[in-house]
Amino acid sequence: MKPTTLKRSNAPIFWALFGAGGMLSALLGPMLVFITGIAVPLGVVLPPDTMSYPHMLAFAKNFIGKGFIFAIIALFLWHAAHRIFHSLHDIGIHAGTGAKLLCYGTAMVGTLIAAYALLAIGF
Amino acid sequence: MSENQKVIEIEVLRYHPEKDKEPHKQVFEVPFTDDMSVLQGVQYIKDYLDGSLSFRWSCRMAICGSCGMMINGEPSLSCQTFLRDYYPARVRVEALSHFPIERDLVINMEGFIEKLESIQPYIIPKEPRTLAQGEYLQTPEQLNAYEQFSSCINCLLCYAACPQFGLNSSFIGPAATALLHRYNVDSRDGGKAERMELINSEEGVFNCTAVGYCSEVCPKHVDPANAVNQNKTNAAADYFLRFLAPKGGAK
């Protein structure tokens, strides 16, 4: 017997975003936490004005900086959305379409806001 | 029975569909020796305490795959799990999780048999071959590629361990995916494109959330989670690259 009604799953899109986000967060997450949460606020290792407004604005206006910020925000969000959605049943929530829309929708909205904001800042 | 005969309590989940509305537990006191498996414990119950107890077994040596049960909540082969490891506490045996119970510890495995058929678990030759061409030759590497995935004994412990199969029983699941992979990576086989349709489908590998418990409970070290993960990569590549290289079961 071979099922004749096989429908191709669209999961690879979400899985690829999840995978990319996972890779990026594993590689860069700890470093970002260190820089933004420890080194800069406590004034250790890095110069105190590392994350000053002019510096950050220049970073966000730079083409590569934009790409970096966008990738971090969007891919981290898609990674989190996928993980949270699939973890829901572990805490007893049997996730359906609503939960799916909420999780991936949040990631989508976050992605669009990040894209809009980065473009609005200008080059 | 000698005076210092040890006795262990075995709690069994009973269910006789013709008279029970739902499964219920029953406790038996079973005299045992240190070399007795849980299977031998339930065999003692059947032989001496309650002949109506139903369960499957055959080889008693972790080969046939028929004696799988939940033992204290863990999917296990009852023939290689020993009563001494639970004594003096009570040991609880139940039918494998996530499957309909046929009777007592016997599950209905029809759904799995259908899955097994659907993966075409046999070599589909790349081209017709005559006897005169002789046997296929394989290098040790070619054998290595699939050997581990060929040791599955269909015990279904991995299905009882898989929370995603528990949520959605149409998921092709760990053992069937491992066996599918075993044929796909066999150098003699040419059926990969057909089988990938199943891997890529909504019943396929993306139901897996990388829990990994299937590989932990597998008594044969098949590592089905590894087969599932490799095929997520295969399926994703097929999904995104199908327009570039139109093969691999893309529809």
Ligand code: SF4
């Ligand atoms: S993969 Fe392992 S646990 Fe699953 S059915 Fe085969 S032998 Fe049993």
Ligand code: FES
């Ligand atoms: S009786 Fe054969 S595997 Fe346990």
